[in-house]
Amino acid sequence: MSEGETESTYFRRTSRWKLIVTLLIVALIVTVIVSLNVGYAQIPFGNILTILGKQIPFVNGFVDSSLVLPSQTAIILQIRLPRIIAGVVVGAALAASGVVYQGVFRNPMADSYVLGVSAGAAVGASVSILFGAGFSIFGLRFIQVAAFIGALSAMFLVYNISRVGSRVPVTTLLLCGIAVNFFLYSIVALLEVIAGDELHAIVFWLIGGFSNVLWSDIWAVVPFIIIGVVISFFYTRSLNLLAMGEETAQHLGLNVERVKQILLVLASMVTAAAVSLSGLVGFVGLMVPHVTRLIVGPDHRILFPASTIIGAIFLVVCDALARVVATPFASTLELPVGIITMLFGAPFFILLFRKKKGRYAS
Amino acid sequence: MSSLVLLNVDGVECRYGSIKVLDDVSLSVKGGDFVGILGPNGSGKTTLLKSISRILKPRRGTILLNEADIYSLKNVDVAKQLAVVPQESNIGFSFSALDIVMMGRNPHVTRFQMESTKDLAIVRKAMAVTNTWQFADRPINELSGGEKQRVIIARALAQEPSILLLDEPLTHLDIINQLEIMDLVKELCVKDKLVVLAVFHDLNLAARYCTSALMLKKGKVFAAGGLSDVLTSENIKGVFNVNAIVQKHLVSNSVFVIPLSPQKQVPARRCAVHLICGAGTGTALMKVLLDEGYSVTAGVLNVLDTDFETAEFLKIPVTTEAPFSPITEKAHNANLDMIRKASTVVLTSVPFGFGNLKNLKAAREALASGVTTYVIEEVPIDQRDFTRGQAKKLFKELKSKGAVFVNNPNELLSLLNVSEEKMKRAEFEKAKLTDHLKPEDIPKKTKIRW
Numbered sequence: 001m002s003e004g005e006t007e008s009t010y011f012r013r014t015s016r017w018k019l020i021v022t023l024l025i026v027a028l029i030v031t032v033i034v035s036l037n038v039g040y041a042q043i044p045f046g047n048i049l050t051i052l053g054k055q056i057p058f059v060n061g062f063v064d065s066s067l068v069l070p071s072q073t074a075i076i077l078q079i080r081l082p083r084i085i086a087g088v089v090v091g092a093a094l095a096a097s098g099v100v101y102q103g104v105f106r107n108p109m110a111d112s113y114v115l116g117v118s119a120g121a122a123v124g125a126s127v128s129i130l131f132g133a134g135f136s137i138f139g140l141r142f143i144q145v146a147a148f149i150g151a152l153s154a155m156f157l158v159y160n161i162s163r164v165g166s167r168v169p170v171t172t173l174l175l176c177g178i179a180v181n182f183f184l185y186s187i188v189a190l191l192e193v194i195a196g197d198e199l200h201a202i203v204f205w206l207i208g209g210f211s212n213v214l215w216s217d218i219w220a221v222v223p224f225i226i227i228g229v230v231i232s233f234f235y236t237r238s239l240n241l242l243a244m245g246e247e248t249a250q251h252l253g254l255n256v257e258r259v260k261q262i263l264l265v266l267a268s269m270v271t272a273a274a275v276s277l278s279g280l281v282g283f284v285g286l287m288v289p290h291v292t293r294l295i296v297g298p299d300h301r302i303l304f305p306a307s308t309i310i311g312a313i314f315l316v317v318c319d320a321l322a323r324v325v326a327t328p329f330a331s332t333l334e335l336p337v338g339i340i341t342m343l344f345g346a347p348f349f350i351l352l353f354r355k356k357k358g359r360y361a362s
Numbered sequence: 363m364s365s366l367v368l369l370n371v372d373g374v375e376c377r378y379g380s381i382k383v384l385d386d387v388s389l390s391v392k393g394g395d396f397v398g399i400l401g402p403n404g405s406g407k408t409t410l411l412k413s414i415s416r417i418l419k420p421r422r423g424t425i426l427l428n429e430a431d432i433y434s435l436k437n438v439d440v441a442k443q444l445a446v447v448p449q450e451s452n453i454g455f456s457f458s459a460l461d462i463v464m465m466g467r468n469p470h471v472t473r474f475q476m477e478s479t480k481d482l483a484i485v486r487k488a489m490a491v492t493n494t495w496q497f498a499d500r501p502i503n504e505l506s507g508g509e510k511q512r513v514i515i516a517r518a519l520a521q522e523p524s525i526l527l528l529d530e531p532l533t534h535l536d537i538i539n540q541l542e543i544m545d546l547v548k549e550l551c552v553k554d555k556l557v558v559l560a561v562f563h564d565l566n567l568a569a570r571y572c573t574s575a576l577m578l579k580k581g582k583v584f585a586a587g588g589l590s591d592v593l594t595s596e597n598i599k600g601v602f603n604v605n606a607i608v609q610k611h612l613v614s615n616s617v618f619v620i621p622l623s624p625q626k627q628v629p630a631r632r633c634a635v636h637l638i639c640g641a642g643t644g645t646a647l648m649k650v651l652l653d654e655g656y657s658v659t660a661g662v663l664n665v666l667d668t669d670f671e672t673a674e675f676l677k678i679p680v681t682t683e684a685p686f687s688p689i690t691e692k693a694h695n696a697n698l699d700m701i702r703k704a705s706t707v708v709l710t711s712v713p714f715g716f717g718n719l720k721n722l723k724a725a726r727e728a729l730a731s732g733v734t735t736y737v738i739e740e741v742p743i744d745q746r747d748f749t750r751g752q753a754k755k756l757f758k759e760l761k762s763k764g765a766v767f768v769n770n771p772n773e774l775l776s777l778l779n780v781s782e783e784k785m786k787r788a789e790f791e792k793a794k795l796t797d798h799l800k801p802e803d804i805p806k807k808t809k810i811r812w
Contacts (some may be wrong), residue, residue, distance in 0.1 A: 009499065010460060010482060106454070234473050241465055243455050247417050248448065252521070253441030253469030298455035 017302040024309040031313050032088065035320040036080050043072050051076045065156030078215075086213045086277055087316040087337070091284055093225045093274035095292075095311020097267035098285030099304050100232055103239035104263050105170050112271040112285030115177045115264065118155035119184030121275045122206060124150025126191040130203050140220050143205070144276045148221075154180060159264065167257055170246075208281035209336030210319055212349060221273040228270035229308060235263055237302035281338045284311055284344045318344065366393030366555055367428060367443065367524040369414070374422035376413050376581075377436060379385035383409045384420070385581045389576075393524065393555035396548065397646075398589070400570035402602050405578040407561040408449065411527045414559070415446045427525075441469035443538075444525040445518035447793050449533065451510065456501035459513045463489055463498075466520030489517035491546055501690050507534035514541060519550075526550070527728070528560035532567065542572050567619040569593055593617050607675060619692035624647070633778070636660065636728075638721045642668035643710040647771050648676055654775070660719055661697040662689045688717040694724060702729045707735045708774065714753035722756045725765070735765040736774050 036048050051073050053063040096114045101110040101193075112118075124146035132142045158180045162172040192202055204211075238259045241249040250256045271285070292307040318340040325335060369391050376384040384406045391397055399407045412418040414425055416432060432440060445466070452632075453462070466488070467481040467653045489495040502510060505685045511534045518526060526547065548571050550556045562568035568575060569766040570587075575592040577585040579601045585592045587612045598619065607620040623780045635651055637644045637660040644660060645668055651658045661681025663670040673680045681697040685688050689697075701707055714722055729735045737760060747753040761767065768774045 011479075059629060237468065237471075237473070240457070240461075243457075244451070244453060244462075244465065248446075248451065250417065250437060251415055251441060251446040251448075252465055252517075253438040255437045296426065298457055298460065326459075 038320040083210045087319045088312040090274045090278040091315025092312040095288035096285040096308040099289045100267040116180040117151040119181045120154025121147040121151035148276040155268040205279040207278035207336040208338030224273035228266045236300040370426040374420040398568035398575040401578035444790040445521040445523035460498040466517040484730040492516040525557040565619040636705045639710040640712040643712045644669045645672040689720040711740040715748040
């Protein structure tokens with residue numbers, strides 16, 4: 001390959017990355033619109049577009065909504081759309097934090113829940129289901145606040161236990177995360193045993209899903225997730241350096257301990273916000289980064305944004321499946337999305353790996 | 363660069379837990395210095411590099427980069443001046459070689475910037491000089507060990523450092539790559555006034571490129587200074603516990619080191635061997651016989667003869683003659699004295715001229731006085747007789763009088779073992795053994811009269 005060619009390839013790659021991100025965003029929008037069509041009530045696709053068009057400033061003057069029933073508008077805007085947007089937000093958050101965790105830990109097994117965030121959230125949620133149902137704080141559901149606080153407390157607990165002087169070695173962090181996870185899940189199990197009638201609610205929350213999501217629930221977590229994801233994006237080159245090993249990253253000018261600290265706090269905050277909205281949706285944070293890496297390669301500058309969007313698409317698709325898959329058996333039964341992500345995600349993941357494992361293996 | 367970069371390591375002590383790995387190590391270098399860090403495994407070489415590259419903070423002592431404490435500087439500022447090539451790089455992800463080298467630009471690019479064409483130009487230069495540009499697009503984990511290491515060196519160069527730390531940088535490289543990379547580093551050191559601190563296991567590579575050296579033993583500085591002052595056989599013996607020949611090479615004009623296998627712990631044999639050799643024919647045998655536990659003497663040898671130098675080095679007692687001179691009667695008699703104290707005489711396949719014909723006569727004397735005499739005839743006597751047949755005649759005489767002829771040194775060794783068994787029973791031999799010259803008997807310095 002000639003020199004000019006290599007050089008132009010290097011810079012052309014940036015525009016290729018932009019193209020990938022653009023295409024993925026388009027795919028996400030299409031997925032969202034198509035999945036609005038999925039559900040028990042049959043609403044013509046034209047009507048859905050009309051309802052959406054009516055919501056867009058300036059465009060709404062040209063949209064004729066005379067044929068749309070008010071009940072259809074309500075179903076789309078107050079039931080389906082919040083649920084789908086929640087899927088977008090949670091899927092993006094889990095996938096983004098999954099990339100960060102795998103990068104910081106340089107461990108393919110790391111996922112969004114590795115630092116005890118899930119278990120902490122589970123304890124918070126279970127406690128609130130048992131003892132604080134119906135409370136609300138600043139108009140937010142108590143369960144959401146409790147899950148968020150529980151998740152962050154668990155993360156800080158793990159982080160401080162594993163600190164050695166000013167350093168936080170990743171192996172101790174991983175092991176402490178596992179230990180704290182077990183400890184907290186035993187509390188959840190204890191709460192489940194004494195739960196009685198509330199057991200059903202706890203189990204549903206632990207699987208994770210979007211039933212009865214309100215717009216206010218979403219707005220409460222979106223700022224945390226956007227801030228976390230956007231700031232993390234500026235650390236994608238640092239993640240590339242960390243992939244070289246911590247010593248090398250330091251030799252290349254990275255303030256390793258500080259960057260690790262910032263990234264872990266951001267990713268945990270993003271995860272905590274997401275699970276407070278949806279419960280413990282599993283597998284997204286582990287699988288989506290791996291699948292994306294197979295497609296776009298290991299460079300975090302494209303891996304991170306692509307994973308974020310693919311995570312959103314993946315969870316929206318899974319949620320759509322959750323809404324229709326059980327319909328033949330019981331018309332109003334909806335599965336929690338957490339079941340779908342694992343039930344369909346895992347075989348898909350294995351299939352993809354068997355096909356491309358040669359390329360992935362280092 | 364307006365002024366030369368300075369690196370001062372002063373009284374550094376490092377510990378892993380309670381184990382002291384570096385103890386009061388000091389070092390002062392400036393731009394243009396090429397310093398080899400030498401020492402056996404576990405002597406603290408890598409730890410010293412780690413403490414300089416801010417991975418392991420010293421418990422005591424300071425490390426100053428241009429008079430600023432390196433531990434008070436920001437990582438990114440240090441990385442602009444100091445680059446490290448680690449012992450081994452495990453990169454699990456399939457980044458391209460170009461991506462890896464571009465990471466060297468990290469200290470020069472802020473978090474919110476992308477790399478510019480200028481950065482790419484610097485990277486391209488670094489890859490061109492390390493001969494890695496031709497596989498810029500290949501994934502790093504598909505490259506060979508040597509190619510990978512060159513990419514890592516290119517990454518260090520892309521940092522545009524003024525100090526380069528190399529930790530065993532050549533382990534994965536074949537000989538041509540070793541020389542190319544080191545030539546390159548040396549050139550940067552001389553032309554751009556880089557400081558190069560390199561850990562070497564190969565003393566000869568160190569000797570070839572370093573201007574000065576630091577020899578570590580158990581975390582302490584054993585020797586420091588100019589290369590030829592540090593790289594001596596005494597220091598090598600002291601640090602590595604290995605005997606080595608250190609000489610100036612005629613072609614490369616650098617010091618070179620030939621390590622010798624550590625002395626085997628064999629039970630000393632009660633057998634003294636006198637070698638009649640010369641012109642390098644006895645060199646290998648001297649070492650082998652010593653290793654096998656024999657007591658060895660040699661003579662007559664001309665001073666400056668290869669065998670003489672070997673004997674000097676191995677501290678073998680020798681009867682000598684002045685350089686390029688025929689053996690005098692005096693030397694011959696001294697040799698006969700030495701032979702009488704030996705239990706065995708070995709005659710190597712040395713060529714004979716009129717200068718050393720007396721040595722052949724000495725062998726005849728030995729045989730006559732009842733000393734077992736072996737003759738190694740690797741080269742037929744016809745081909746190495748430069749005395750118009752006199753040597754050949756003496757040879758025939760030796761054969762008829764019962765000298766044992768063997769074809770090579772190995773044959774000799776197996777025969778020696780047998781005759782040693784016989785000897786144990788011979789009472790009168792004992793006197794010879796006790797009288798035989800010991801290494802400490804030889805004078806400390808052989809006087810050479812020109």
